[in-house]
Amino acid sequence: MTIDPASPIPKYSQLREILLDWIEESGLAVDDAIPSERELGARYGLSRMTVRQTIDHLVAEGKLYRVPGKGTFVARPKIEMSLRLASFTEDMRARGFEPGSRDLARRIDPASGHLARLLAIRPGAPVHHIERLRTADGEPMAVERSNIPLAVAPGLADQRLAGRSLYRLLEEEYGVLLDSGEQTIEAGVCDPADARLLGLPAGSAVLLLQRRSFAAGVCVEVAISTYRADRYQLRSTLDPLY
Ligand code: 16G
Incomplete structure (x- = not known):
């Protein structure tokens, strides 16, 4: 040409x-x-x-x-973000990557009014706050901040999480089987702390995800995640409008 x-x-x-x-x-x-x-x-x-x-x-x-x-x-092709209720571990394994996770913070916080509304619990009720850096073949891909009501998984704070699947643990230890979810995805600019964790230049574009996951109609997790926009893209099939 x-x-x-x-x-x-x-x-x-x-x-x-x-x-x-x-x-x-x-x-x-x-x-x-x-x-x-x-x-x-x-x-x-x-x-x-x-x-x-x-x-x-x-x-x-x-x-x-x-x-x-x-x-x-x-450059490497971007990873297509899963639009299913998959755990990071499952999703990465299915793509042939070795999933990894590093604990950044774990606390039990009283739910703010906003979080309480999202989780459908009373404000002030205790919530596990779990922040993790997620990796694929050792490369940082996302920072995930999960909020899980204490009542859903009472002893979770004592469980080792590094390198383990949170969803698998919820299922095996607490019988919580996630069966539905909803998620928003929007473009954003990475804050400086997350940029350092993700190895991105300050001010890089990222995808901001907010997910609510449910088990038998009960909201079990509100997760707010920052995914690298240079490594992820979205693909969906399109149905006719009418
Ligand atoms: C996904 C979920 C996250 C959940 C994690 C569990 C998004 C945005 N996030 O990455 O909410 O905590 O899976 O993964 O999709 P794990 O079972 O490997 O710990």
Whole structure:
């Protein structure tokens, strides 16, 4: 493919399509280098500025990444976020990653009015607050903050959680089998503390998730999670509107 100077499509967009096609067809693998901006400019008769604009877009989309002084490389495809009531552990295992988890904080807090409403408990009732850094093959993926009423899992504070599945533990120790949930997902900017934990530059884009999970109609968990937007994307099937 070549750049068509007569096309109404801006040249940087034409180059984007050419590069994406070329990456797919040339069999370039993740972490392989793409030609330098100078080479691409010469190959397609484009200014360095236009080539840079295209590469900037592809980097922002997460298709390429740059290493200063080394070049530009093919990025890993993003993980498709599960839209099912899956535990992190199950979800990662199903994708062939080794799930991991590091405890960041564990407390029993009195429920604020807001949290009490979400959990459908009385304000001030004790709630386990569990903050964990979730990893896949050792790489930080998300910070998860789970809130579980004490009444649901009384001895949970004494249970070791590192490297274990919270959902599995709820099932095995407390007979709590999650059977439904609801979730919101929105774009956000990572706060500095979470950015450090996730190994992201300050101010990076993230996906903010709020999940309520239920067992037999009772709300068992309100989880507020920060997922890396450079590693996750959403995919859903679309049904007709009517
Ligand atoms: C998921 C849930 C989280 C839950 C965790 C349990 C989201 C946003 N979060 O990651 O609410 O606490 O699974 O995972 O989906 P675990 O059983 O591996 O500990």
